[in-house]
Amino acid sequence: MTTPTRDDLIDFVYEEARMLDDGRFDEWLDLWTHDSYYWMPLDYNQEDAKHVTSLLHEDAFMRKLRVERFKGERTFSQKPKTRCHHVLNRPFIDHMDEEKGEYVTHTAFHYVETRLDDQILLAATARHELKLIEGKLKITHKRVDLLNSDAAFGNIQMFL
Amino acid sequence: MSRYANNPQAIRNLIRPTEVHRDVYIDQEVFELEMKYLFANTWVFVGHESQTPNKGDYFTTEIGTQPVIMVRHSDNEIYVLHNRCPHKGTKIAIDRTGNTGKFFRCPYHAWSFKTNGCLLAIPLRKGYKDTGLEESESVHGMAPVGAVKNYRGFIFARLNKDGPDFESFFGESLSSFDNMVDRSPEGRLEVAGPPLRYMHRCNWKMLVENQTDTCHPMVAHESSAGTAIDLWEKMDKPEGTQKPMAMEVIAPFMSPYEFFENMGIRTWPNGHGHTGVHHSIHSDYSAIPGYFEQMVEAYGEERAKAILGENRHNTVYFPNIMIKGPIQQLRLFTPIAADKTLVESYIYRLVGAPDMLLERTAMYNRMINAPTSMVGHDDLEMYERAQEGLHSDGLEWVNVQRLYQEGENFDEITVENGTTERQMRNQFHAWEKYMTLTMEGDAQ
Ligand code: FES
Numbered sequence: 001m002t003t004p005t006r007d008d009l010i011d012f013v014y015e016e017a018r019m020l021d022d023g024r025f026d027e028w029l030d031l032w033t034h035d036s037y038y039w040m041p042l043d044y045n046q047e048d049a050k051h052v053t054s055l056l057h058e059d060a061f062m063r064k065l066r067v068e069r070f071k072g073e074r075t076f077s078q079k080p081k082t083r084c085h086h087v088l089n090r091p092f093i094d095h096m097d098e099e100k101g102e103y104v105t106h107t108a109f110h111y112v113e114t115r116l117d118d119q120i121l122l123a124a125t126a127r128h129e130l131k132l133i134e135g136k137l138k139i140t141h142k143r144v145d146l147l148n149s150d151a152a153f154g155n156i157q158m159f160l
Numbered sequence: 161m162s163r164y165a166n167n168p169q170a171i172r173n174l175i176r177p178t179e180v181h182r183d184v185y186i187d188q189e190v191f192e193l194e195m196k197y198l199f200a201n202t203w204v205f206v207g208h209e210s211q212t213p214n215k216g217d218y219f220t221t222e223i224g225t226q227p228v229i230m231v232r233h234s235d236n237e238i239y240v241l242h243n244r245c246p247h248k249g250t251k252i253a254i255d256r257t258g259n260t261g262k263f264f265r266c267p268y269h270a271w272s273f274k275t276n277g278c279l280l281a282i283p284l285r286k287g288y289k290d291t292g293l294e295e296s297e298s299v300h301g302m303a304p305v306g307a308v309k310n311y312r313g314f315i316f317a318r319l320n321k322d323g324p325d326f327e328s329f330f331g332e333s334l335s336s337f338d339n340m341v342d343r344s345p346e347g348r349l350e351v352a353g354p355p356l357r358y359m360h361r362c363n364w365k366m367l368v369e370n371q372t373d374t375c376h377p378m379v380a381h382e383s384s385a386g387t388a389i390d391l392w393e394k395m396d397k398p399e400g401t402q403k404p405m406a407m408e409v410i411a412p413f414m415s416p417y418e419f420f421e422n423m424g425i426r427t428w429p430n431g432h433g434h435t436g437v438h439h440s441i442h443s444d445y446s447a448i449p450g451y452f453e454q455m456v457e458a459y460g461e462e463r464a465k466a467i468l469g470e471n472r473h474n475t476v477y478f479p480n481i482m483i484k485g486p487i488q489q490l491r492l493f494t495p496i497a498a499d500k501t502l503v504e505s506y507i508y509r510l511v512g513a514p515d516m517l518l519e520r521t522a523m524y525n526r527m528i529n530a531p532t533s534m535v536g537h538d539d540l541e542m543y544e545r546a547q548e549g550l551h552s553d554g555l556e557w558v559n560v561q562r563l564y565q566e567g568e569n570f571d572e573i574t575v576e577n578g579t580t581e582r583q584m585r586n587q588f589h590a591w592e593k594y595m596t597l598t599m600e601g602d603a604q
């Protein structure tokens with residue numbers, strides 16, 4: 001890919017969600033740049049990821065840890081394993097900078113997570129900051145805002 | 161069928177020196193009695209004064225299952241009022257936090273109240289002329305709780321008017337609060353953002369017990385902490401690379417039993433106690449540039465060293481909070497039902513200290529205590545399995561016998577092997593005491 005089209009960007013966001021639903025986590029990890037962050041704020045319109053609490057603010061090491069933990073023999077909260085399911089609205093393309101190869105998308109989605117007899121449904125929006133690197137789109141930053149980020153949840157075990 | 165109401169002996173029978181009956185965790189009647197007696201007779205944490213910095217600022221929360229409002233009145237004092245309109249019961253405030261100005265106004269019929277609760281006005285007051293309103297309880301306005309104490313910025317309340325005074329209830333255990341606050345060069349903390357909120361389908365006491373359970377981290381958290389250590393070791397990195405902050409936070413959860421045995425547990429009367437007497441999982445964090453110098457300037461070198469040398473891990477204040485001094489955190493376990501507990505994890509800024517300290521505090525909170533945290537997941541899994549397992553008729557008693565010594569005296573302060581379950585026994589001793597303190601009748 002030299003310059004991604006709008007469709008390429010949209011496909012990327014859909015494919016990422018499908019990887020998570022399919023449990024293809026190693027492939028998913030490869031979508032990210034090494035210095036990228038995955039952020040889930042705790043507060044509505046939160047600006048500061050570092051000096052107040054977030055639900056998640058994870059770098060490459062922490063994301064990898066999460067994936068390895070899923071696979072672990074002694075990961076008790078993953079016996080049996082959680083499954084997830086994404087339903088995405090068509091992403092908006094908020095920003096395209098072809099010169100720099102930088103793109104921003106905004107996607108509303110519903111996320112379902114299930115384990116044993118429990119199922120939770122979350123509504124969220126994702127903001128992807130993408131960069132074209134050696135002909136491939138990579139995530140440099142992903143922000144997921146839960147509609148009810150300030151509600152009291154039980155375990156939310158997978159990536160949104 | 162009421163088995164426990166007005167039957168202090170039946171309550172006492174639930175606690176044996178080394179065992180606790182399962183009804184303490186799963187029986188709804190016991191739960192309701194806890195709300196009526198235990199949470200009314202003890203000093204319960206409400207909030208931090210920095211959550212209501214200005215006059216008229218309020219914050220809504222619960223003491224046990226009682227809805228209350230913490231509010232800063234025009235005299236700058238903090239009041240804790242029952243969140244209930246004296247007219248027909250409507251909750252006055254439902255926002256978690258806000259500013260009400262000079263008075264509260266009930267949204268139903270517009271009775272209004274000063275921020276200390278006193279009735280200010282009733283619309284169409286003449287309708288009450290000659291009805292004897294002066295004699296009704298409603299005329300007093302929003303009822304304040306029995307007693308309130310601001311301890312170095314932390315607000316505690318006792319629902320009952322009479323009962324143990326604050327100092328004798330907490331005694332020397334307040335040293336953990338002192339240490340946490342003294343870690344600020346200005347001796348002041350400020351809440352940093354909203355708390356994490358995490359719903360647990362288990363009894364609130366399982367959480368409180370877990371705060372001094374030092375035999376579970378290397379087992380339950382092997383999946384996250386153990387995996388983190390493996391990953392870090394296998395990573396390609398130049399010799400002598402500094403561990404990232406996240407590794408410093410998570411790795412000590414895998415410390416061996418010996419580490420926890422040697423850290424020690426101190427128990428205080430009335431159910432309070434702490435892990436980490438000699439060292440803790442927080443001991444080996446890297447120094448934050450400039451912080452020690454600020455502390456020396458504020459306190460002098462000797463005192464600064466003494467403050468920072470305390471590495472208390474978890475301090476439990478009975479009944480339902482835990483604080484972590486070295487990481488400036490407070491966790492509140494609010495009971496909702498016998499099998500349902502809301503956990504809120506607050507963090508505080510050390511006023512005057514470098515931001516990097518707060519960064520570590522926030523990181524700790526989200527990594528360990530969030531509903532999205534890998535570490536919290538396995539704890540919750542264990543509590544919920546316990547809550548379900550206790551319904552098995554295979555055995556009615558829960559064992560808390562580790563390092564038990566005959567004739568334990570919980571009025572004495574002790575320091576013991578860090579894997580003792582004495583602190584849990586201490587809590588149940590206090591539980592029994594405050595459950596039955598004002599309970600009527602000794603019917604056998
Ligand atoms: S219920 Fe509050 S004024 Fe009527």
Ligand SMILES: [Fe+2]
Nearest residue numbers: 376377380539
């Ligand atoms: Fe734990």
